[in-house]
Amino acid sequence: MSGEEDAKGSGEGVEDTHEAIMGATYRALCKHGYAHLTMQDIADEFDKSRPLLHYHYDTKDELMLAFVDNMIGWVGGQLARSDTEAPLDRMEAYIDGFVIDPGEEDRETFALALLELRVQAVHNDEFRSRLSRHYENNVGTVADIIADGIEAEVFREVDPDEVGEFVYTSLVGARMYQVTMGAQHASRRARDALAEFVVDDLLVDGRTTGEYSGEGW
Amino acid sequence: MSGEEDAKGSGEGVEDTHEAIMGATYRALCKHGYAHLTMQDIADEFDKSRPLLHYHYDTKDELMLAFVDNMIGWVGGQLARSDTEAPLDRMEAYIDGFVIDPGEEDRETFALALLELRVQAVHNDEFRSRLSRHYENNVGTVADIIADGIEAEVFREVDPDEVGEFVYTSLVGARMYQVTMGAQHASRRARDALAEFVVDDLLVDGRTTGEYSGEGW
CATH class of the missing domain: 1.10.357.10 (Tetracycline Repressor, domain 2)
Structure with missing residues (x-):
């Protein structure tokens, strides 16, 4: 919830956040592959807050x-x-x-x-x-x-x-x-x-x- | 060790045992695939003793x-x-x-x-x-x-x-x-x-x- 508000607060829409998460996922997959990929690996590629990532996706x-x-x-x-x-x-x-x-x-x-x-x-x-x-x-x-x-x-x-x-x-x-x-x-x-x-x-x-x-x- | 002796005792050579294990592995793979395959699955397809299987392969x-x-x-x-x-x-x-x-x-x-x-x-x-x-x-x-x-x-x-x-x-x-x-x-x-x-x-x-x-x- 707070993550979503963060995104809105910084003037970005849900679309931008979605794109940013997809970009981070792509970069994490390119670096680590799928098998051992963790949410932390994706968060590391995400330039916004980790709670924002978890707000959107639990697993x-x-x-x-x-x-x-x-x-x-x-x-x-x-x-x-x-x-x-x-x-x-x-x-x-x-x-x-x-x-x-x-x-x-x-x-x-x-x-x-x-x-x-x-x-x-x-x-x-x-x-x-x-x-x-x-x-x-x-x-x-x-x-x-x-x-x-x-x-x-x-x-x-x-x-x-x-x-x-x-x-x-x-x-x-x-x-x-x-x-x-x-x-x-x-x-x-x-x-x-x-x-x-x-x-x-x-x-x-x-x-x-x-x-x-x-x-x- | 005892498994090997079992095989010899029954008049079969190492070659036959090897072929039998390979056949059991093939059948187990055909049934279960690789990801969740266990030694037990292979043993279930092996018509000789389970210790004999483990004698040849630990993992x-x-x-x-x-x-x-x-x-x-x-x-x-x-x-x-x-x-x-x-x-x-x-x-x-x-x-x-x-x-x-x-x-x-x-x-x-x-x-x-x-x-x-x-x-x-x-x-x-x-x-x-x-x-x-x-x-x-x-x-x-x-x-x-x-x-x-x-x-x-x-x-x-x-x-x-x-x-x-x-x-x-x-x-x-x-x-x-x-x-x-x-x-x-x-x-x-x-x-x-x-x-x-x-x-x-x-x-x-x-x-x-x-x-x-x-x-x-």
């Missing part, structure tokens, strides 16, 4: 559910984001979004935390329903790109959902080995394989991704 | 390391196994080995246990080095098939390791969503996508996997 699980809800929208937005309408460019932006290059340790730890959450979800219905939605959104985003590409006659006729699922799950599979087994560059190699085998095959005019633009692909 | 982690070692050879053998020398048929057998169809609940639970072990491995060097070997073996098996196919002029020139890694990690990625999120048939759809996009593309004569044989692919 780590409760906070984590809110975080997954928040992430669904954010990651979906990131994956759908592209400066262009062109389906091939949007496809490239989507696939590139999954590549983790050497030195991006925060992103590795975060990907690992997500993996831990997925395993956790098997025995936790609320996590499961949230993460299922995350999965469906991520598949849906690339399926939309493929469907738009077919309509624009850039891609040949395929089932957008099936190809979209393959694109998404293959990227996640490669990332998993990269973050759990230290298979360096696995996500970049998966990206290159998708360009060569899937995206090239989708292009109706027999050109390859490499011929489409000098850069990017 | 669950110790047993689990032996199990992963054992699995590396067994899974590798299964994946490499095919009645034929033909690279395309061996490729099909390899990819089909990852499909989990509805009703195969034991295989789902086991795949999930493997996933839990991989996550665990991040913080456990011994698990990590064992599971890395498992990963390399699985990639190596399909890379060998591709290399043989190139030599036999069935497949076009590609980097066998890179394409092999993509085949393997994409299958594992799809299985992960099937077993954690209940994405039914995801592993079969990944198999079909690999046939359409990767294997068809590898075939030098422009035929498709479907045209090669009426059955199988």
Whole structure:
């Protein structure tokens, strides 16, 4: 209660506090992963009072559910984001979004935390329903790109959902080995394989991704 | 000690006891998964005395390391196994080995246990080095098939390791969503996508996997 009033007192709304908590949770997950994460770790990343954090979330699980809800929208937005309408460019932006290059340790730890959450979800219905939605959104985003590409006659006729699922799950599979087994560059190699085998095959005019633009692909 | 003597007394060797323990561990993992697995669960699947189990392995982690070692050879053998020398048929057998169809609940639970072990491995060097070997073996098996196919002029020139890694990690990625999120048939759809996009593309004569044989692919 007092935390909420603190927030209002400092002229910030509930929205700002929510965003600040989500940001702190993200940073804590990037640093510590999920398994041994404590509320204290999150509080350490939160630049407001610890009581304010506890006012909003009693337990780590409760906070984590809110975080997954928040992430669904954010990651979906990131994956759908592209400066262009062109389906091939949007496809490239989507696939590139999954590549983790050497030195991006925060992103590795975060990907690992997500993996831990997925395993956790098997025995936790609320996590499961949230993460299922995350999965469906991520598949849906690339399926939309493929469907738009077919309509624009850039891609040949395929089932957008099936190809979209393959694109998404293959990227996640490669990332998993990269973050759990230290298979360096696995996500970049998966990206290159998708360009060569899937995206090239989708292009109706027999050109390859490499011929489409000098850069990017 | 007495357990070992029991085994010898009943006319069985250390090899048989080892195999029996590995079998019990496999069945216990299929039933219970890894996270909450206890030595008692394994003992319940072991048709010999519980002291004999404890004589060989003091802790669950110790047993689990032996199990992963054992699995590396067994899974590798299964994946490499095919009645034929033909690279395309061996490729099909390899990819089909990852499909989990509805009703195969034991295989789902086991795949999930493997996933839990991989996550665990991040913080456990011994698990990590064992599971890395498992990963390399699985990639190596399909890379060998591709290399043989190139030599036999069935497949076009590609980097066998890179394409092999993509085949393997994409299958594992799809299985992960099937077993954690209940994405039914995801592993079969990944198999079909690999046939359409990767294997068809590898075939030098422009035929498709479907045209090669009426059955199988």
